[in-house]
Amino acid sequence: MQSMFAAGLFAHQVALVTGGGSGIGLATARELTALGASVAICGRKMEKIEAGLAALAADGVPSERLFGGTCDIREPDQVAAFVGQVIERFGRIDVLVNNAGGQFPSPAETLSPRGWEAVIRNNLNGTFFMTREVATRAMIPAKRGRIVNVTAMVVRGFPGMSHTGAARAGVENLTRSLAIEWAAHGIRVNAVAPGNNIRSSGTAQYGEELLEVTRKATPLKRLGTPEEVARVIVFLSSTQNDFVTGAVWGIDGGQPLWGELWPIPEPEPQPEAKG
Numbered sequence: 001m002q003s004m005f006a007a008g009l010f011a012h013q014v015a016l017v018t019g020g021g022s023g024i025g026l027a028t029a030r031e032l033t034a035l036g037a038s039v040a041i042c043g044r045k046m047e048k049i050e051a052g053l054a055a056l057a058a059d060g061v062p063s064e065r066l067f068g069g070t071c072d073i074r075e076p077d078q079v080a081a082f083v084g085q086v087i088e089r090f091g092r093i094d095v096l097v098n099n100a101g102g103q104f105p106s107p108a109e110t111l112s113p114r115g116w117e118a119v120i121r122n123n124l125n126g127t128f129f130m131t132r133e134v135a136t137r138a139m140i141p142a143k144r145g146r147i148v149n150v151t152a153m154v155v156r157g158f159p160g161m162s163h164t165g166a167a168r169a170g171v172e173n174l175t176r177s178l179a180i181e182w183a184a185h186g187i188r189v190n191a192v193a194p195g196n197n198i199r200s201s202g203t204a205q206y207g208e209e210l211l212e213v214t215r216k217a218t219p220l221k222r223l224g225t226p227e228e229v230a231r232v233i234v235f236l237s238s239t240q241n242d243f244v245t246g247a248v249w250g251i252d253g254g255q256p257l258w259g260e261l262w263p264i265p266e267p268e269p270q271p272e273a274k275g
């Protein structure tokens, strides 16, 4: 497909995409490299990173513009080490896409403390650790930077995944706080919220039946693609919208507006109040 972005828009710029070995992260890395960026990707599993790097190389991206390695964003030491490697390799970081994340479905009443914590760490803590590391070591000293956080559609409740709903809502507020704190450093901080209706390596884990439920609850009556999410991430990562900061952009086919989204038991009717 023809790109809506000008060729070379990201030439001489460096982007770090967490979870860039698969799905939305990889689609973002592909778009950024096609526009001239050097890109670093990370994830917990080396085989996913290798597959991502191979896909980028197959697109024709020269190896000197690519870097990848393992980094669990929940671990501050690993985050510091990876960011250090990226700076050593490319000398700068202009764009950070906090895309890594995920959870597991569980009713709130059976969620163990460790299960709750695992998902908060994966989505809220990890995003904060990576963001602060990149900002303090690369963006604040350079007085420029663009950060895009990938959250989820949390304007409605997230029954069955309350831990991730809380974590993603936390990331949305973090986005707003940092947009203000770091405006003076020339850093813009925005977020995208994919609907729970993007067909990707991630949602494949939830099965076709659940995907069909979310498709039906989407006014546009189809699923979105990682590339459709990636294009909005890339726009927010670019210098073409320098007056946008602290925003959360939904990419969801109108899903928050309408429809029964989650196949949980219908709540029991409650007795009317007497007075």
Ligand SMILES: CCCCC/C=C/C(=O)SCCNC(=O)CCNC(=O)[C@H](O)C(C)(C)COP(=O)(O)OP(=O)(O)OC[C@H]1O[C@@H](n2cnc3c(N)ncnc32)[C@H](O)[C@@H]1OP(=O)(O)O
Pocket: 101, 102, 103, 104, 105, 106, 112, 113, 114, 115, 116, 118, 119, 122, 152, 195, 196, 197, 201, 202, 203, 205, 206, 210, 211, 214
């Ligand atoms: C159509 C539906 C759309 C939904 C919209 C969302 C889409 C996406 O997000 S796409 C991305 C999809 N990928 C994932 O969601 C997978 C990501 N998940 C993980 O990577 C992991 O599950 C984890 C990081 C969230 C947790 O892993 P980890 O920290 O390694 O967990 P532990 O094995 O150490 O266990 C800690 C704690 O959590 C409990 N737990 C773990 N998995 C489950 C589970 N599937 N169900 C219930 N509980 C689970 C585990 O039992 C531990 O607690 P304790 O037993 O009390 O020790």
Ligand SMILES: NC(=O)C1=CN([C@@H]2O[C@H](COP(=O)(O)OP(=O)(O)OC[C@H]3O[C@@H](n4cnc5c(N)ncnc54)[C@H](OP(=O)(O)O)[C@@H]3O)[C@@H](O)[C@H]2O)C=CC1
Pocket: 018, 019, 020, 021, 022, 023, 024, 025, 042, 043, 044, 045, 046, 048, 049, 071, 072, 073, 074, 099, 100, 101, 102, 103, 122, 126, 150, 151, 152, 153, 193, 194, 195, 196, 197, 198, 199, 200, 201, 202, 203, 226
């Ligand atoms: N697809 C959708 O409909 C929706 C997606 N999202 C969010 O969008 C983002 C991308 O999802 P998608 O592409 O669909 O799914 P994927 O599962 O393909 O992407 C998640 C990526 O994050 C990496 N990752 C997960 N946890 C960590 C961690 N602790 N440290 C480092 N890397 C990690 C994974 O690699 P590895 O396993 O090797 O660590 C993987 O590459 C995720 O945050 C997801 O929750 C939100 C709402 C809806």
